[in-house]
Amino acid sequence: MPGVGIELANVGIAVRDIEEAIAFFTDLGLTVLGRDEVSGDWVDTAVALDGNHTKIAMLQTPGGGGVIELFEYIHPDAIEPEPAVPNQIGMHRVAFSVDDLDAALEIAAKHGCHPLRGVADYQDLCRLTYVRGPSGIIVMLAQQLATG
Secondary structure (H helix, E strand, O other): OOOOOOOOOOEEEEOOOHHHHHHHHHHHOOEEEEEEEEEOHHHHHHHOOOOOEEEEEEEEOHHHOOEEEEEEEEEOOOOOOOOOOOOOOOOOOEEEEOOOHHHHHHHHHHOOOOEOOOOEEEOOOEEEEEEEOHHHOEEEEEEEOOOO
């Protein structure tokens, strides 16, 4: 059966504090494409929440390969879940390939974001770790290692 002509537009992440999340992701190297505050019937219909009022920001990875949409709910109040764990069903994590994992971890640490356990080496192919980012988001950072 043929597809419908689909491509990934962005990944949306609800955050507690949009300014904190923007600072974290832009320090890692993403660029803010745009920001807005949305409300009204059209957004109530689109997301199935009455009285929706939300701050949004679109951020793009270097080279334009990926876009993240951050949103902070003004109304209705955001629901604060328990922090996600890596084996929880649902949206798992956001993953980034980085040129220098140690430098990325220094940036993350400036935002109070640290590895969940440590840095792993996968078969001498890459170094990677999961950090707990703003609003409890799990962010994977991975650095490809030189291959022989």
